[in-house]
Amino acid sequence: MKLSLGSALVGLAVAQASTVKYSAVTGYFLQDEDSTDASTFDYTAENFGLINRTYPADKHNKKHLTQWERFYHQVSRFNEESPKHVEYKVLFLGRHGEGWHNAAETYYGTPAWNCYWAELDGNSTATWADASLTENGISQALTANAFWQKEINEQRIHTPDHYYVSPLTRTLQTANLTFTGLDLPKGSAIFKPTIKELFREGISIHTCDHRRSRSYIHEMFPSWPIEKGFSEEDELWNGVLAETSGAQDIRSATALGQVFFGSSSKKESFVSITSHSGEISSILRVLGHRTFKLNTGAVIPVLVRAEKTDKKATATSVPWTAEPHCTEPPVSSVSACVCPSSAAPVTTPLATGF
Ligand SMILES: *[C@@H]1O[C@H](CO)[C@@H](O)[C@H](O)[C@H]1NC(C)=O
Ligand SMILES: *[C@@H]1O[C@H](CO)[C@@H](O)[C@H](O)[C@H]1NC(C)=O
Ligand SMILES: *[C@@H]1O[C@H](CO)[C@@H](O)[C@H](O)[C@H]1NC(C)=O
Numbered sequence: 446m447k448l449s450l451g452s453a454l455v456g457l458a459v460a461q462a463s464t465v466k467y468s469a470v471t472g473y474f475l476q477d478e479d480s481t482d483a484s485t486f487d488y489t490a491e492n493f494g495l496i497n498r499t500y501p502a503d504k505h506n507k508k509h510l511t512q513w514e515r516f517y518h519q520v521s522r523f524n525e526e527s528p529k530h531v532e533y534k535v536l537f538l539g540r541h542g543e544g545w546h547n548a549a550e551t552y553y554g555t556p557a558w559n560c561y562w563a564e565l566d567g568n569s570t571a572t573w574a575d576a577s578l579t580e581n582g583i584s585q586a587l588t589a590n591a592f593w594q595k596e597i598n599e600q601r602i603h604t605p606d607h608y609y610v611s612p613l614t615r616t617l618q619t620a621n622l623t624f625t626g627l628d629l630p631k632g633s634a635i636f637k638p639t640i641k642e643l644f645r646e647g648i649s650i651h652t653c654d655h656r657r658s659r660s661y662i663h664e665m666f667p668s669w670p671i672e673k674g675f676s677e678e679d680e681l682w683n684g685v686l687a688e689t690s691g692a693q694d695i696r697s698a699t700a701l702g703q704v705f706f707g708s709s710s711k712k713e714s715f716v717s718i719t720s721h722s723g724e725i726s727s728i729l730r731v732l733g734h735r736t737f738k739l740n741t742g743a744v745i746p747v748l749v750r751a752e753k754t755d756k757k758a759t760a761t762s763v764p765w766t767a768e769p770h771c772t773e774p775p776v777s778s779v780s781a782c783v784c785p786s787s788a789a790p791v792t793t794p795l796a797t798g799f
Contacts (some may be wrong), residue, residue: 464758465702469734470748472496472518476737477747483737489592492600493537515601517715530707530753537605537717538725539589539623540739542570542582546573546653547741558577560759560782561771563651564684564795574652574798575614578622584617585742586622592744593637594627597688600635604629606713608638608703611645611720612656612675617666619742620719637696638719640671643700646721648688650768658730684794685767690727692763697727705751723755767792 469478475494476486488494495512500519510518525532551556566574577588596602604627609618617640626634640662648654656662656679659671681688688696704716720728723757725739732749739745768791776783784790 450526453670454490463603463608464754464756465698465705466752467698467701467732468750469729469732470750473498473748474746476745479735483739486743489588489746493596493602493744494745503548511600511602513596513602517603520714521712523750524698524714532751534705534714534716534749535712535746536728536753537715537750537798538728538739539619539717539719539744540725540741541611541613541615541619541719542578542622542724542742544573544576544578544582544587544653544741545571546576546651547582548579549573554777556780556782557775557777559651559770560784560790561773561775563649563653563782564770566796566798567651575655575657576653576797578645579620582619582741583622586619589619589623589742589744590625590627593623596630597630601630603714603715604633605717606634606714607704608634608636608717609641609719610638610669611641611724612642612671613645613654613721614657614665616644616719618722619660620717621666623719623744624717634713638669638717640666640669640675641700641703642672642675642681643696644702644718644720644724647690647693647723647727648765650684650687650770650794652684652798654680656685679798682798684796685792686765687768688765689763692765693723693727694730695735695763697724698731701728701731706753709770770795 469477473496475491475496492512495516497512502519502522503515504514518534519604520535526691527533544564549562553562566572589629596621597604608620608624612615619640645656646654659675659677663671684700722739729737732747737745769792771782771790772786772788772795773785776785782790
């Protein structure tokens, strides 16, 4: 039953997605260069990766602007000079700080985590269904907060015109800690992120991908807008079927389609999206950006060019797949999932998700 829901969503997604063509514009950020190693890249040590260079638009500027001020002017210029069906945005893609599910994957090892532990709500000392941030995760989000303030003070960076956040607890907490209490520049958008279903993590059978109810989320952050049509219960996670990366990319393209080409969109070019490792990887694929794995709590900006095309969309549905798992802790120190006594993996959920 849930499969048809998933397929329906996916089919709809294709219809909207293929009418916009996205590309990552390179030459502005270190993270776009093949020579930058994602595993050691520290966005706080590198001015968010912004390359120190001149821009064509510099000649229109006053003197003594910072690199971020000049870059912002360049992006504005791109938007002014491009036709109506082309739009430029800078997406600040932020991965949540470390959650209890990240700690547990490290603790149990990835094969055992995937084929057994991740299907439980937690162990006797930790809960990872819709995981919260660990102390480490909280401090990573506070690092992002301090860094944004430094960029505001020293670079006079243009802060996001729009904020979006995935509905999972770890991303809600991360966005909150990252942007609450900042001394924002005069005239900038206030921080009230839109909670958006389609920016959630890839939906696997893991309980950490099962979101809480709309009421729960609303109670946690009563003043944050929740997008229209957001269902009370999570209708996508069922603990049996997993979204494939193809289906996820269609979803990501749909989500991006709702971020670009809004009213006054060209004037609101800086956008923050607080999301997840798998979902950010999917967004980067849709943008044609190179693979760039973010560490927990990391943030990277990407300059994106979006162009509306006349191409008629064709609706296709990408099916999800059933993911088998063990019913008891698997045999340890193996690189793949091996259930104890060769018991066959099953597809019956072990837990509800919380
Ligand atoms: C950026 O490059 C210019 C020209 O090479 C140099 O003068 C300036 O000090 C550099 N700024 C930073 C922050 O590295
Ligand atoms: C439960 O998992 C956490 C990791 O999330 C780990 O630190 C802790 O030691 C585990 N507890 C037990 C009793 O194994
Ligand atoms: C949001 O962040 C503020 C400031 O860091 C903190 O005091 C508050 O507890 C957070 N709210 C929630 C619901 O996590």
